[in-house]
Amino acid sequence: MNDALTQPLYDEFPVLYAGRIKPASDSSMCWGFQCGDGWFALLRELSMHLTDYAREETSFHLEAVGVKAKAGYLRFELAFGTDWTEACIEAARRRARETCEATGKPGALCRPARGSRHAWAYRVLCDEKANELGYSKVMRDLSPPN
Template sequence: MNDSLTRALYEEFPHLYSGRSRASEESSMCWGFECGDGWYALLRSLSKELTNYGSLNTQLRVEATQVKAKFGGLHFLLRESTPITDAMIQ
Protein backbone atom coordinates (compact mmCIF):
# COMPACT_ATOMS: atom_id res chain seq x y z
CA MET A 1 0.00 0.00 0.00
CA ASN A 2 1.32 3.46 -0.77
CA ASP A 3 2.88 5.60 1.96
CA SER A 4 0.05 8.13 2.10
CA LEU A 5 -2.66 5.52 2.74
CA THR A 6 -0.42 3.66 5.17
CA ARG A 7 0.19 6.83 7.19
CA ALA A 8 -3.55 7.58 7.22
CA LEU A 9 -4.33 4.19 8.79
CA TYR A 10 -1.46 4.48 11.28
CA GLU A 11 -2.59 7.96 12.35
CA GLU A 12 -6.28 7.11 12.65
CA PHE A 13 -5.73 3.76 14.42
CA PRO A 14 -2.44 4.05 16.34
CA HIS A 15 -3.22 1.34 18.91
CA LEU A 16 -4.43 -1.20 16.37
CA TYR A 17 -1.23 -0.80 14.34
CA SER A 18 1.21 -0.22 17.20
CA GLY A 19 3.20 -3.28 16.08
CA ARG A 20 4.66 -1.25 13.23
CA SER A 21 7.42 -0.11 15.60
CA ARG A 22 8.21 -3.59 16.91
CA ALA A 23 10.87 -6.01 15.71
CA SER A 24 9.88 -8.56 13.07
CA GLU A 25 10.04 -11.32 15.70
CA GLU A 26 7.17 -9.63 17.54
CA SER A 27 5.00 -8.30 14.72
CA SER A 28 5.00 -8.46 10.94
CA MET A 29 3.48 -4.98 10.92
CA CYS A 30 7.06 -3.72 10.81
CA TRP A 31 6.77 -4.52 7.07
CA GLY A 32 3.67 -2.36 6.77
CA PHE A 33 0.55 -3.28 4.82
CA GLU A 34 1.57 -5.94 2.34
CA CYS A 35 -1.33 -5.31 -0.01
CA GLY A 36 -2.41 -2.97 -2.78
CA ASP A 37 -4.12 0.40 -2.44
CA GLY A 38 -7.45 -1.14 -3.44
CA TRP A 39 -7.76 -2.69 0.04
CA TYR A 40 -7.69 0.71 1.79
CA ALA A 41 -11.45 1.29 2.15
CA LEU A 42 -12.04 -2.21 3.49
CA LEU A 43 -9.09 -1.92 5.89
CA ARG A 44 -10.31 1.44 7.19
CA SER A 45 -13.79 0.04 7.82
CA LEU A 46 -12.43 -3.08 9.52
CA SER A 47 -10.01 -0.98 11.57
CA LYS A 48 -12.92 1.14 12.86
CA GLU A 49 -14.89 -1.97 13.84
CA LEU A 50 -11.94 -3.60 15.59
CA THR A 51 -10.95 -0.39 17.38
CA ASN A 52 -14.52 0.15 18.63
CA TYR A 53 -14.69 -3.46 19.81
CA GLY A 54 -11.33 -3.12 21.55
CA SER A 55 -12.44 0.04 23.35
CA LEU A 56 -15.43 -1.86 24.76
CA ASN A 57 -13.37 -4.94 25.67
CA THR A 58 -10.30 -3.47 27.32
CA GLN A 59 -9.08 -6.82 28.63
CA LEU A 60 -8.46 -7.89 25.02
CA ARG A 61 -5.33 -6.68 23.20
CA VAL A 62 -6.74 -5.79 19.78
CA GLU A 63 -3.53 -5.29 17.80
CA ALA A 64 -2.82 -6.24 14.21
CA THR A 65 0.27 -8.40 13.76
CA GLN A 66 0.06 -8.86 9.98
CA VAL A 67 -1.95 -7.49 7.08
CA LYS A 68 -1.24 -8.86 3.64
CA ALA A 69 -2.86 -9.90 0.40
CA LYS A 70 -2.35 -13.54 -0.51
CA PHE A 71 -3.94 -15.58 -3.28
CA GLY A 72 -6.37 -12.74 -4.03
CA GLY A 73 -7.62 -12.50 -0.45
CA LEU A 74 -6.73 -10.33 2.51
CA HIS A 75 -5.10 -11.92 5.55
CA PHE A 76 -5.53 -9.88 8.72
CA LEU A 77 -4.03 -11.33 11.89
CA LEU A 78 -4.50 -10.07 15.44
CA ARG A 79 -2.31 -10.59 18.51
CA GLU A 80 -5.39 -11.79 20.40
CA SER A 81 -8.67 -12.72 18.80
CA THR A 82 -12.17 -13.80 19.76
CA PRO A 83 -14.96 -15.38 17.74
CA ILE A 84 -16.33 -11.83 17.33
CA THR A 85 -13.09 -10.36 15.96
CA ASP A 86 -12.70 -13.42 13.73
CA ALA A 87 -16.20 -12.78 12.34
CA MET A 88 -15.37 -9.12 11.71
CA ILE A 89 -12.27 -10.12 9.77
CA GLN A 90 -14.16 -12.72 7.75
Protein backbone atom coordinates in the same frame (compact mmCIF):
# COMPACT_ATOMS: atom_id res chain seq x y z
CA MET B 1 -0.05 -0.02 0.08
CA ASN B 2 1.55 3.33 -0.58
CA ASP B 3 2.75 5.61 2.23
CA ALA B 4 0.07 8.25 1.55
CA LEU B 5 -2.60 5.69 2.48
CA THR B 6 -0.62 3.79 5.10
CA GLN B 7 0.19 6.75 7.33
CA PRO B 8 -3.45 7.80 7.87
CA LEU B 9 -4.25 4.26 9.07
CA TYR B 10 -1.32 4.38 11.48
CA ASP B 11 -2.38 7.84 12.69
CA GLU B 12 -6.07 6.97 13.13
CA PHE B 13 -5.50 3.54 14.71
CA PRO B 14 -2.18 3.74 16.61
CA VAL B 15 -3.03 0.98 19.11
CA LEU B 16 -4.21 -1.47 16.44
CA TYR B 17 -1.07 -0.94 14.36
CA ALA B 18 1.45 -0.57 17.21
CA GLY B 19 3.41 -3.47 15.71
CA ARG B 20 4.68 -1.21 12.95
CA ILE B 21 7.55 -0.17 15.24
CA LYS B 22 8.33 -3.67 16.51
CA PRO B 23 10.99 -5.98 15.08
CA ALA B 24 10.02 -8.63 12.54
CA SER B 25 10.41 -11.32 15.21
CA ASP B 26 7.44 -9.77 17.07
CA SER B 27 5.19 -8.44 14.30
CA SER B 28 4.93 -8.53 10.52
CA MET B 29 3.47 -5.03 10.73
CA CYS B 30 7.06 -3.76 10.55
CA TRP B 31 6.66 -4.32 6.77
CA GLY B 32 3.46 -2.28 6.68
CA PHE B 33 0.34 -3.20 4.75
CA GLN B 34 1.44 -5.75 2.17
CA CYS B 35 -1.48 -5.26 -0.17
CA GLY B 36 -2.62 -2.89 -2.87
CA ASP B 37 -4.08 0.57 -2.43
CA GLY B 38 -7.51 -0.67 -3.51
CA TRP B 39 -8.12 -2.30 -0.14
CA PHE B 40 -7.59 0.92 1.83
CA ALA B 41 -11.31 1.63 2.40
CA LEU B 42 -12.15 -1.88 3.55
CA LEU B 43 -9.10 -1.94 5.87
CA ARG B 44 -10.11 1.41 7.35
CA GLU B 45 -13.65 0.15 7.94
CA LEU B 46 -12.37 -3.07 9.53
CA SER B 47 -9.97 -1.05 11.69
CA MET B 48 -12.85 1.14 12.90
CA HIS B 49 -14.97 -1.90 13.84
CA LEU B 50 -12.11 -3.58 15.69
CA THR B 51 -11.16 -0.38 17.52
CA ASP B 52 -14.77 0.26 18.57
CA TYR B 53 -14.97 -3.30 19.88
CA ALA B 54 -11.75 -2.87 21.88
CA ARG B 55 -13.11 0.34 23.45
CA GLU B 56 -16.12 -1.58 24.75
CA GLU B 57 -14.17 -4.71 25.76
CA THR B 58 -11.55 -2.98 27.88
CA SER B 59 -9.81 -6.23 28.82
CA PHE B 60 -9.24 -7.05 25.14
CA HIS B 61 -5.71 -6.37 23.84
CA LEU B 62 -6.06 -5.13 20.25
CA GLU B 63 -3.03 -5.41 17.98
CA ALA B 64 -2.66 -6.43 14.35
CA VAL B 65 0.45 -8.51 13.73
CA GLY B 66 0.12 -8.78 9.95
CA VAL B 67 -1.92 -7.43 7.06
CA LYS B 68 -1.26 -8.67 3.55
CA ALA B 69 -2.69 -10.04 0.35
CA LYS B 70 -1.81 -13.65 -0.30
CA ALA B 71 -3.00 -15.42 -3.44
CA GLY B 72 -5.91 -13.00 -3.72
CA TYR B 73 -6.98 -13.37 -0.10
CA LEU B 74 -6.85 -10.75 2.63
CA ARG B 75 -4.72 -11.99 5.52
CA PHE B 76 -5.45 -9.89 8.61
CA GLU B 77 -4.02 -11.34 11.77
CA LEU B 78 -4.47 -10.12 15.33
CA ALA B 79 -2.19 -10.97 18.25
CA PHE B 80 -5.33 -12.14 20.09
CA GLY B 81 -8.78 -12.66 18.69
CA THR B 82 -12.30 -13.47 19.78
CA ASP B 83 -15.21 -15.02 17.94
CA TRP B 84 -16.48 -11.50 17.25
CA THR B 85 -13.17 -10.20 15.86
CA GLU B 86 -12.78 -13.32 13.69
CA ALA B 87 -16.30 -12.83 12.28
CA CYS B 88 -15.51 -9.18 11.56
CA ILE B 89 -12.26 -10.10 9.81
CA GLU B 90 -14.00 -12.84 7.82
CA ALA B 91 -16.57 -10.30 6.57
CA ALA B 92 -13.70 -8.07 5.39
CA ARG B 93 -12.07 -11.07 3.68
CA ARG B 94 -15.28 -11.76 1.76
CA ARG B 95 -15.44 -8.13 0.69
CA ALA B 96 -11.78 -8.17 -0.35
CA ARG B 97 -12.52 -11.21 -2.54
CA GLU B 98 -14.70 -8.92 -4.68
CA THR B 99 -12.61 -5.73 -4.50
CA CYS B 100 -9.74 -4.93 -6.84
CA GLU B 101 -6.50 -4.80 -4.87
CA ALA B 102 -5.21 -2.02 -7.11
CA THR B 103 -8.21 0.29 -7.60
CA GLY B 104 -10.92 -0.58 -5.08
CA LYS B 105 -13.41 -1.19 -7.90
CA PRO B 106 -15.40 -4.44 -8.12
CA GLY B 107 -13.03 -7.26 -8.99
CA ALA B 108 -12.56 -11.00 -9.26
CA LEU B 109 -9.81 -13.51 -8.58
CA CYS B 110 -7.33 -13.45 -11.46
CA ARG B 111 -4.12 -15.23 -12.40
CA PRO B 112 -1.28 -14.25 -14.69
CA ALA B 113 -2.28 -15.06 -18.27
CA ARG B 114 1.32 -16.04 -18.97
CA GLY B 115 4.12 -17.17 -16.76
CA SER B 116 3.56 -18.33 -13.20
CA ARG B 117 0.44 -20.40 -12.52
CA HIS B 118 1.23 -20.68 -8.82
CA ALA B 119 -1.58 -19.60 -6.51
CA TRP B 120 0.68 -17.04 -4.81
CA ALA B 121 0.64 -15.03 -8.06
CA TYR B 122 -3.17 -14.72 -8.02
CA ARG B 123 -4.72 -11.32 -7.31
CA VAL B 124 -8.18 -9.79 -7.07
CA LEU B 125 -8.43 -7.33 -9.95
CA CYS B 126 -11.03 -5.34 -11.86
CA ASP B 127 -11.28 -6.00 -15.60
CA GLU B 128 -9.27 -2.88 -16.46
CA LYS B 129 -6.33 -3.73 -14.17
CA ALA B 130 -6.41 -7.41 -15.17
CA ASN B 131 -6.05 -6.42 -18.83
CA GLU B 132 -3.36 -3.85 -18.04
CA LEU B 133 -1.30 -6.33 -15.97
CA GLY B 134 -1.85 -9.37 -18.19
CA TYR B 135 -4.11 -11.33 -15.84
CA SER B 136 -7.21 -13.40 -16.61
CA LYS B 137 -10.13 -14.35 -14.39
CA VAL B 138 -9.98 -17.65 -12.53
CA MET B 139 -13.05 -19.67 -13.46
CA ARG B 140 -13.25 -21.64 -10.22
CA ASP B 141 -12.58 -20.44 -6.72
CA LEU B 142 -9.67 -21.86 -4.76
CA SER B 143 -9.59 -22.51 -1.06
CA PRO B 144 -7.71 -19.91 1.02
CA PRO B 145 -3.96 -20.42 1.47
CA ASN B 146 -2.59 -21.36 4.87
